[in-house]
Amino acid sequence: GENVEQHPSTLSVQEGDSAVIKCTYSDSASNYFPWYKQELGKRPQLIIDIRSNVGEKKDQRIAVTLNKTAKHFSLHITETQPEDSAVYFCAASGGSNYKLTFGKGTLLTVNP
């Protein structure tokens, strides 16, 4: 089955800096890669996603890149703000498998 590795497990940045979180996946049939944000004590929420026919996608301060050959994808947050502090999860799914396989999460702390 699919295996998703996520790094780093914790990340601390100064407000205004950029943050990058990286994930790798094992199943070459995977074709959909969402990112979820989970604030402390709250439910995970989808913030951005990318399909395998696209190499990069942006939405304001966040962007996701995908390298199908290397089987890795990354989340980029620019001009970080304290409200970006949360746990971020990457995930992968595809083929006939409708399950999302999640990484173990990255705790991002943005220091004012």
Added chain:
Amino acid sequence: GAGVSQSPSNKVTEKGKDVELRCDPISGHTALYWYRQSLGQGLEFLIYFQGNSAPDKSGLPSDRFSAERTGGSVSTLTIQRTQQEDSAVYLCASSRGPDPSYNEQFFGPGTRLTVL
């Protein structure tokens, strides 16, 4: 409209007891998922229901875990003879259809289970 709801929000039980966790998906959503989130771990898939199809139970960690979805709506996750390692947050999600790439999964607030 109303989102996914779960009850109870917190459950403390003694080792060996059975527990039932409830999920109310968004109305009209045909797909329903259960995940387990342990401290420092990601979201671990447990079981998936889609319409009237047989559920995908491939993520259930042992035969002590079971789930039902009645009438294509409400779902109940049952853990029998609970163990301390069952302590976790159990999250439910629902989506309009089965393919995650076209149907966003919306999560409930979770049930925090503590087994003493």
